[in-house]
Amino acid sequence: MSDAIKAIGMPKWGLAMTEGKVNAWLVEEGADIATGDEILEIETSKITNVFESPVSGPLRRKVAAEGETLPVGALLGVVADASVTEAEIDAFVETAKAAQAEAAAAAVPPPAPELVHAEGWTARVLTMAPEAAGALPLLLIHGFGGDYQNWQFNQPDLAIDRTVYALDLPGHGGSSKVLTGADVPGLAVAVRSALAALGVERFHVAGHSLGGAIGLQLALDEPKRVASVTLICSAGLGPEINTDYIEGFIKSDKRKDMKATVEKLFADPAFVSRDMVDDLLKYKRLDGVLPALRTIADAVFAGGHQTSVFTDRLATLDVPVQTIWGESDAIIPVAHANAVPEARRHVLAGAGHMVHIEKPSDVTRLIGEFVAFAGG
Amino acid sequence: MSKKSFRQAINEALAQEMRRDHRVIVMGEDVAGGLGTPGDQDAWGGPMGVTKGLVGEFGRERVLDTPITESGFIGAAVGAAATGLRPVADLMFVDFMGVCFDQIFNQAAKFRYMFGGKAVTPVVIRTMFGAGFRAASQHSQCLYPIFTHIPGLKVAIPSNAYEAKGLLIQAIRDDDPVIFFEHKMLYDDIDEVPDEPYTIPFGEANVTREGTDLTIVAFGRMVKFANEAADLLAKQKISVTVIDPRTTSPMDYDTILESVEETGRLVVVDEAHPRCSMATDVAAFVVQDAFKHLKAPIKMVTPPHVPVPFSPALEDEYIPNTARIMAAARSVLA
Incomplete structure (x- = not known):
């Protein structure tokens, strides 16, 4: 009978998530739910988000109480059709809870990033690889002020069939804070030297914001090495940029100011958690970060405009390019998505500049489909 | 890290x-x-x-x-x-x-x-x-x-x-x-x-808990106890801001005043002797500059005005602790 019973488990949002708090159920017991329905609001130390049902059918049992904090994978609710008895559901819940206790005892720590010594700089890189040899690797490049953790909700699922590298740009995260080049071409040189140190020849690239412009630069410089480019709320596709945000990010040194600044990145400001703001302030206090950010901002966004705009070179580029944008992006205008043909343009509603954090499953799926389409 | x-x-x-x-x-x-x-x-x-x-x-x-x-x-x-x-x-x-x-x-x-x-x-x-x-x-x-x-x-x-x-x-x-x-x-x-060197600027308080009912200002080890008290009070639906000034000279009074303007209630936790202390200093500034926002008298949680005792039992009793901070919080909310 257990095939007729489907479990709803605590999701794992990002590498660091070990447990989540059930803030609220958004559906009633007995309701018929469909895959993708918003059924729960779950809070982690990093983020609060709605959880979309992975299964469909009548919700027979809410196992998790509102306010309860549970480990990843813990049983939250049970979906089963009318043929299943209450006793069978009781037994299912008991078995699941016992399995949960065992899993907790055998929990493995999340993968840790490594320092890669490249020519001219040291890059912090989180590598996630499938057990079997996979397809062409995928490189993820974050935006201004970000780090590899920006991809924490995307990287694990993308690494199922290929190796995925998420690196910290020079001056960012745990990478060295000394810059060898601060404009888009200079940062692309640094990324290439990191790829050389990693032994990567041909690859797909997905870049967010400034990281998109760098990805595009890599493709324009050496089109034969790049199998596809995914540009997420990307720089490099037009002159406009919200420099108030850039300046705010550099200048904010108090939690309150930083929170207000970072809220501009999201359609829903509730995404900005204490930990997110704290982590950014801690990063900005590291030696060398402020001069590095200043130098990059001055080189990449000189005079309030993007200095590297590649729109007119896209037509002749022999590498597939797609754009993914948050409809409410307040940093780079969503109109910049129009640089690519409509079929390769994805604008997601209810998301801002950090669309890969606000709509992780959509963005992961779009990247996955595109690299599969581009092949290799 | x-x-x-x-x-x-x-x-x-x-x-x-x-x-x-x-x-x-x-x-x-x-x-x-x-x-x-x-x-x-x-x-x-x-x-x-x-x-x-x-x-x-x-x-x-x-x-x-x-x-x-x-x-x-x-x-x-x-x-x-x-x-x-x-x-x-x-x-x-x-x-x-x-x-x-x-x-x-x-x-x-x-x-x-x-x-x-x-x-x-x-x-x-x-x-x-x-x-x-x-x-x-x-x-x-x-x-x-x-x-x-x-x-x-x-x-x-x-x-x-x-x-x-x-x-x-x-x-x-x-x-x-x-x-x-x-x-x-x-x-x-x-x-x-972090493994890398970093600096924390002087004169910039750290808000370690954000809440709306009450502000607690604490120093040094007392910040740890204040955070514990805030977490326990949160379970009783009491929402507490905890402020760690980090430096007493320079001193970030602004963060404290802004918080008290929101909460209207203040507890100061200071392990120093209670006379002419950081507790009295913070209390005096708040009374001077934010009196109209106060909804209750300020409460100071400090040791008594005596030398630190050598008897372990007395020493334990001397040091402000989480329970005393919670009691003070409840008294200003009463």
Whole structure:
């Protein structure tokens, strides 16, 4: 009978998530739910988000109480059709809870990033690889002020069939804070030297914001090495940029100011958690970060405009390019998505500049489909 | 990023600054240990092992074991700072500061002002404070209010390992004399501490909990207890802001005033003696500048006005704790 019973488990949002708090159920017991329905609001130390049902059918049992904090994978609710008895559901819940206790005892720590010594700089890189040899690797490049953790909700699922590298740009995260080049071409040189140190020849690239412009630069410089480019709320596709945000990010040194600044990145400001703001302030206090950010901002966004705009070179580029944008992006205008043909343009509603954090499953799926389409 | 103790965080801050700047030296009683003896060198690394390993990397030229004469080596550190070095002197227990008040109050604190702004005195005096160590009344006082009272001195009181590393690097790079207070009951506390050097600016309070019903201001080890109290109160649906000023000179009154304007209620937790303390100082500023926002009298949680007792039972009773903070919180909310 257990095939007729489907479990709803605590999701794992990002590498660091070990447990989540059930803030609220958004559906009633007995309701018929469909895959993708918003059924729960779950809070982690990093983020609060709605959880979309992975299964469909009548919700027979809410196992998790509102306010309860549970480990990843813990049983939250049970979906089963009318043929299943209450006793069978009781037994299912008991078995699941016992399995949960065992899993907790055998929990493995999340993968840790490594320092890669490249020519001219040291890059912090989180590598996630499938057990079997996979397809062409995928490189993820974050935006201004970000780090590899920006991809924490995307990287694990993308690494199922290929190796995925998420690196910290020079001056960012745990990478060295000394810059060898601060404009888009200079940062692309640094990324290439990191790829050389990693032994990567041909690859797909997905870049967010400034990281998109760098990805595009890599493709324009050496089109034969790049199998596809995914540009997420990307720089490099037009002159406009919200420099108030850039300046705010550099200048904010108090939690309150930083929170207000970072809220501009999201359609829903509730995404900005204490930990997110704290982590950014801690990063900005590291030696060398402020001069590095200043130098990059001055080189990449000189005079309030993007200095590297590649729109007119896209037509002749022999590498597939797609754009993914948050409809409410307040940093780079969503109109910049129009640089690519409509079929390769994805604008997601209810998301801002950090669309890969606000709509992780959509963005992961779009990247996955595109690299599969581009092949290799 | 990795987990480090408060002790390791301070050791790492010293080592990284000594590597970065050859003018940084460390001096104090047994900061290495073994000087002039055929026995084990670096036997001590300071009374709590905080400076252990430095003499191996930087040598006796930069890690100076001093005689047991605070008046002598604190004076020497102040003079070295005025003439170009950046000494970090280890005064062991703040209770011993009395014998070198002139060097600190009348010399170090005054040079910038009395030499027309042309002199700088980049000395750091690291010192242990606080009760709970079963070390009786001559080794357990807080005394930071006394140094906060003197213009020209900066006073830092880190509340955890992350704060300790960032505030100490800031202190070493600061051109003014800084008295750096290390609570002896925090040395084994562990926190996430970045491997890279970083600085935490002085005069910028840390809001460690954000709430709407009540503001708690706490210093040093008391921040830990205030956070515990806030977490327990949160379960009773009482929403508390906790503010760690980090430095008492300069002092970030703005963050406190802004919070009290929102909550209207204030508890100040200070392990120092209750008279002329940080508790009375914060309470007075809030009454002066935010009186119209207060919905209840301010409550101060402090020890009684007596020397720290040697009896363990009495000492435990003496130190403010989480339960007393919660009781004070409930009383201002009543």
